[in-house]
Amino acid sequence: MSKVYPLTGIRVLDLTRILAGPLCTQYLGDLGAEIIKIENPKGGDDTRAWGPPFLGTESAYYLGINRNKKSICLDIKTKEGFKILKDLIKKSDVVIDNFKPGFWNKIGLPDNWFNKNVKNVVRTSISGYGVKGPQGGLPGYDFLMQAESGLMKITGEVNGEPMKLGVAIVDIVTGLNAVISVLSGLLLNKKVKNKNILTEVNLYNSGIFLLANVASNTLVSNKDAERYANGHPNIVPYNLFKSKNGELAISVGNDNQFKVFTKLLKKPEWATDKRFTKNADRVKNRTLIEKMINKELCKKNRSYWYNLFLKNNIPSAIVRGVKEALHHPQTKDNDMTLNLDKENTKSLETLNSPIQINNQRGLSKPKYPPTLGEDTKKVLKNILNFNDGEIKKLISLNVIK
Structure with a gap:
């Protein structure tokens, strides 16, 4: 059947x-x-x-x-x-x-x-x-x-x-x-x-x-959207930061996470600084706080920070190249690539469907x-x-x- x-x-x-x-x-x-x-x-x-x-x-x-x-x-x-x-x-x-x-x-x-x-x-x-x-x-x-x-x-x-x-x-x-x-x-x-x-x-x-949330911001405020490079218009810190040996993407989504984050950087005083206590404050002072974060992250390798953040539930990721991402164990374990074969034709490795139905x-x-x-x-x-x-x-x- x-x-x-x-x-x-x-x-x-x-x-x-x-x-x-x-x-x-x-x-x-x-x-x-x-x-x-x-x-x-x-x-x-x-x-x-x-x-x-x-x-x-x-x-x-x-x-x-x-x-x-x-x-x-x-x-x-x-x-x-x-x-x-x-x-x-x-x-x-x-x-x-x-x-x-x-x-x-x-x-x-x-x-x-x-x-x-x-x-x-x-x-x-x-x-x-x-x-x-x-x-x-x-x-x-x-x-x-x-x-x-x-x-x-x-x-x-x-x-x-x-x-x-x-x-x-x-x-x-x-x-x-x-x-x-x-x-x-x-x-x-x-x-x-x-x-x-x-x-x-x-x-x-x-x-x-x-445009999603960017459109919503513009329609509500009637202000044109700005460019934030790798940053986020509404969340700080949410950006690409440099470690001692490479980039790290960090997304601190709320004030409680920020408190934990500052402790991991051994800068707990940042969480009580009026310039950074609330997310809205950090958005206003994004240039300053991001510069301060970069200064601390540059002291150690990205793998050190990544593992530390992972253990403490701080969202972060190591920036990978496409080839590295395609051959990463997570990609393989998720079956996101497959091999297609055909008679008298070279085998084709290609992306698999991201949709899983009944395993x-x-x-x-x-x-x-x-x-x-x-x-x-x-x-x-x-x-x-x-x-x-x-x-x-x-x-x-x-x-x-």
């Missing part, structure tokens, strides 16, 4: 590329959905070529966000390809795309076509800015959204230039928002019969949403990311009942690959 997962039996037609969409559908695949990734015959998903590094002919970027999928290479601009697209939509539970708004109308599949030809399908569209507003309908990119949302302005050194985050955080969160949209649509479909569900997420909204992350037998058009014939045969002759003809017409 096959193992049952949360989305077993759900078929997702994936017309996305780059990061937000593929990350979303990889999540859905990890939850058991069948993912059919439609790619254009002229190279497919752009990220296949986004290297180095490469593993074989595929970039590490592509391989990291496209496991548990089937790739079908289809030219939907041809008459035959367009018909195949429509037939696959009719056989799917979810259709997800990240084209500019108006794409479906442009190709001849407006809302009324969906309402007439399919029932209980969840449609999720990922766009740059959404439909409304002065920038509605424009394409969007993570880097630009970090700039426009204000994220870049609050990131970086206090007196430095605005700085983007080290990962495409807006794309990633948009992908997660798309997952929530799909799952919500599937649940709603059980309550509203014979009606299609249309969900929409966009990069701009995700960027604004990521398991993702599928028991996860599938290696597909090569371009790897599953075209299988999908046409098994889902649309095409025969070998029909497939051969489509290949000769450059409809499929």
Whole structure:
């Protein structure tokens, strides 16, 4: 008997590329959905070529966000390809795309076509800015959204230039928002019969949403947000500090913790100093108290401080490089990396799903990311009942690959 997962039996037609969409559908695949990734015959998903590094002919970027999928290479601009697209939509539970708004109308599949030809399908569209507003309908990119949302302005050194985050955080969160949209649509479909569900997420909204407490501070105070580098606008000490041999991240979240912290630094008098007694006082005098803390921490190695803080429940962390973090025992014990194998292909070590269900992350037998058009014939045969002759003809017409 096959193992049952949360989305077993759900078929997702994936017309996305780059990061937000593929990350979303990889999540859905990890939850058991069948993912059919439609790619254009002229190279497919752009990220296949986004290297180095490469593993074989595929970039590490592509391989990291496209496991548990089937790739079908289809030219939907041809008459035959367009018909195949429509037939696959009719056989799917979810259709997800990240084209500019108006794409479906442009190709001849407006809302009324969906309402007439399919029932209980969840449609999720990922766009740059959404439909409304002065920038509605424009394409969007993570880097630009970090700039426009204000994220870049609050990131970086206090007196430095605005700085983007080290990962495409807006794309990633948009992908997660798309997952929530799909799952919500599937649940709603059980309550509203014979009606299609249309969900929409966009990069701009995700960027604004990521402002979180910074946005709340600004809306309440009507004061523009400042840049605090590694610090926190509302908590002190909460920053990166230098020890004798490296950096240490320290987060003292309340006044009781601060009292303990000062004792560990052998400076208990700080806790009764009116400039530092309450968190609000420390926020006003952050430059002074942080300078004083740094002076004490520089006297010993970071491992000494880390272990001391750990024993006394003071939140702290040693700053690691990415390679160090990926090979750390905590990462390994949490099964946050996995190896994917495929015949005649080099083994792929990649990130695992962060979601654990019944002591398991993702599928028991996860599938290696597909090569371009790897599953075209299988999908046409098994889902649309095409025969070998029909497939051969489509290949000769450059409809499929």
